[in-house]
Amino acid sequence: MEAAIITTYRCPMHCKMCNIWDNPSDPKIEFQPGLLNKLPKLALVNLTGGEPFVREDLEEIARILFTKTDRIVISTSGWFEDRIIRMATKYPNLGFRVSIEGLSQKNDELRGREGGFDRGLRTLLELYRMGIKDIGFGITVSNSNSSDMLHLYELARNLKLEFATAAFHNSFYFHKEDNAITNIDEVSANFEELINRLLKENHPKSWFRAWFNLGLINYIKGNPRFLPCEAGSENFFIDPYGEVLPCNGMEAKCWLATMGNLNDAKDFMEIWESEQARKVREEVKKCPKNCWMIGSASPVMKKYVVKLLPWIIANKFKSMTGRRVCRDQMPDLNRKYLI
Numbered sequence: 001m002e003a004a005i006i007t008t009y010r011c012p013m014h015c016k017m018c019n020i021w022d023n024p025s026d027p028k029i030e031f032q033p034g035l036l037n038k039l040p041k042l043a044l045v046n047l048t049g050g051e052p053f054v055r056e057d058l059e060e061i062a063r064i065l066f067t068k069t070d071r072i073v074i075s076t077s078g079w080f081e082d083r084i085i086r087m088a089t090k091y092p093n094l095g096f097r098v099s100i101e102g103l104s105q106k107n108d109e110l111r112g113r114e115g116g117f118d119r120g121l122r123t124l125l126e127l128y129r130m131g132i133k134d135i136g137f138g139i140t141v142s143n144s145n146s147s148d149m150l151h152l153y154e155l156a157r158n159l160k161l162e163f164a165t166a167a168f169h170n171s172f173y174f175h176k177e178d179n180a181i182t183n184i185d186e187v188s189a190n191f192e193e194l195i196n197r198l199l200k201e202n203h204p205k206s207w208f209r210a211w212f213n214l215g216l217i218n219y220i221k222g223n224p225r226f227l228p229c230e231a232g233s234e235n236f237f238i239d240p241y242g243e244v245l246p247c248n249g250m251e252a253k254c255w256l257a258t259m260g261n262l263n264d265a266k267d268f269m270e271i272w273e274s275e276q277a278r279k280v281r282e283e284v285k286k287c288p289k290n291c292w293m294i295g296s297a298s299p300v301m302k303k304y305v306v307k308l309l310p311w312i313i314a315n316k317f318k319s320m321t322g323r324r325v326c327r328d329q330m331p332d333l334n335r336k337y338l339i
Contacts, residue, residue: 002235003042004248004295006173007061008050009240012079014112015101017142017168019175020050021112025240031263033060035242038267042069046295050240053080053087062091073097073134077111078120085123088132095134097164098124102139102148110145128159136162141216143183146190153194157201163209165194167216169291172256173248181220188217192327199319207312210325212297214311217327219292227300227307229291232281234299236272238262244271246284249291255283 009025045065052058052074065072073095076084088094098120101110107117120137127135136156139149149165156163167187168179181187191213198210215226232246236259239245244259257280260271271277301308315325 001040001042002044002046002295002299003039004046004048004235004237005036005061005065006048006050006237006239006248007052007055007058010054011050011077012054012113013051013077013116016110016112017140017174017176017179020173023175025050027055030055030240031238031242033057033064035262036061036064036068038262038265039065039068040268043071045069045072046075047072048075051077051079053083058083059087059090062087062094066091071095071134075099075138076123077116078123079113079116081119081123081126085126085130088127088130092130092132093134094132096123096127096132096136097162098135098137100137100139100152101142102145103151106145106148110142124159124161128161134162136164138164138166140166140168141181141187141191142168142179143181143187146187149190150193150197153197157197164294165191165209165213165216166293167220169249169293171249171251171291173250177251177253184220187220188327191217191220192325195327196319196324199316199325207316208301208308210315211308211312212294212301214325214327215292215297219290223290225290225292227297227304229284229287229296230300230303231296232259232277232284234303235296237295244268244277246280247291247293247296249289249293249296250287251289254288257283 008030009020009023011021014021053076062072075097078098100117100120101107104117108114124135124137139152141149153163167181170176170179195210195213198206218226237245237248242261242263244262250256259277259280260274265271318325
């Protein structure tokens with residue numbers, strides 16, 4: 001099971017595709033690190049926000065979580081360079097993903113802070129110099145930065161860094177209702193190019209990322225998910241106030257529910273096995289949103305990996321023989337078939 005811990009809704013960035021920064025959590029009532037002692041053993045924990053590094057007790061949060069999992073990845077803007085480097089020095093086995101939305105001008109425009117690109121890149125380069133292994137950056141693709149995505153991919157590939165992609169979504173978490181990709185053909189074409197470049201790599205992980213990015217094209221086009229959403233079963237989120245959530249993609253106009261608050265439970269399993277959790281999972285099954293975000297897609301990609309392999313093997317062979325993958329040739333997968 002995987003978890004995402006939303007450490008705070010405070011953030012120094014002013015992103016155009018996310019209004020968390022304008023709806024900050026109250027630091028006086030954000031969860032205390034000790035609350036995380038109630039968690040079970042986990043395969044992976046993502047520490048996210050807001051900006052996790054605004055929390056002065058983030059090192060204590062990491063210390064406790066390392067008793068629950070062997071792998072922690074922190075999602076950050078890279079704004080607080082010194083804090084990040086200090087954390088990496090203390091916990092060199094931490095993973096770091098720096099959010100960069102394009103090259104310098106485009107990144108700073110979309111993230112609303114001048115100098116954000118420089119800080120993020122300096123942070124990555126210093127982590128690289130330190131020998132931190134699990135580092136990389138990610139881009140949230142919108143209408144105006146999909147071409148920059150390809151340049152960032154090449155930067156990541158040449159530095160041997162991880163490279164994560166997303167397309168912007170609407171949800172309670174982002175406080176957005178108007179995120180919509182309108183130049184679908186252009187954005188899809190750039191994702192198609194990324195897919196073909198990923199398939200040329202020698203590492204199988206890149207081939208699975210190609211499949212994930214095909215899922216992003218599918219999402220952008222408004223189609224049903226390739227794989228069933230099992231948020232709240234294969235993964236969960238905890239918000240800054242201790243609420244256990246199935247995902248961060250819910251919208252009040254569709255549905256919005258919590259499984260329970262960890263502050264009110266003796267341990268996590270009391271919530272996880274509760275009647276309220278069962279009701280939330282039933283709502284997940286009926287959710288109309290068809291989100292495609294790595295937090296909820298990755299666990300089911302692992303669960304249904306045998307269903308992914310035919311497309312991956314066939315298209316890796318295509319790539320090896322000089323042929324391209326076409327974004328219109330979607331895999332023959334659907335929820336009914338997989339379940």
